[in-house]
Amino acid sequence: MCREPAGACDLPEYCTGASPYCPSNVYLLDGSSCQYGVAYCYTGMCLTHQQQCLQLWGYGARPAHDACFEDVNAAxxxxxxxxxxxxxxxxxxxxxxAKCGKIQCHSAAKKPKGTNAVSIDTTIKTDGIEVKCRGTYVYSTQDGQGDLPDPGLVMTGTKCGEGKVGRDRQCLQTPLNKPISQPGANSCHIFVLKA
Known part of the structure; x- marks a missing residue:
């Protein structure tokens, strides 16, 4: 093996014997289930709302109730x-x-991680119960963020429904691409895409 898998949707690469270099990176087909069915592979990554909440808020953070995504992101x-x-x-x-807009989390942390990040706390009522929603607003260090994506937005490729992932801020059917064959010894990967 010349390259170990870099995540749940990546595959190991093996030397072919025809070159001293490792072959192109390959990964599971977009739409393949990952994280025990909680997510789908998308461009070689397995992204979840849970991971994004942990990244923004730290230990113990988790996605907020679906109603938080719906109410807050409708604004x-x-x-x-x-x-x-x-x-x-x-x-x-x-x-x-709604699950493709601003990430909504539940966390006991006082504020999100990052020096220029602030908590946007909203309380909504759903089914007669008050639910706390915690979003993140990141102040840019310059005028506008230019082409940089808002780190408080759900990442492209995150599962937003059964058979669906977020792309261009919409919850769309998971793309299924045709597998690419990889000729050569020890390089038989089924349902893979080249990076």
């Missing part, structure tokens, strides 16, 4: 949105796309 403002349109205006999330 279409800096604190709840599905990204920006071509004019730089925040877009409201449709209910079906």
């Amino acid at each position: 279409g403002n800096a604190f709840g949105n599905c990204g920006k349109d071509e004019h730089g205006n925040y877009m409201k999330c449709q209910k079906s796309d």
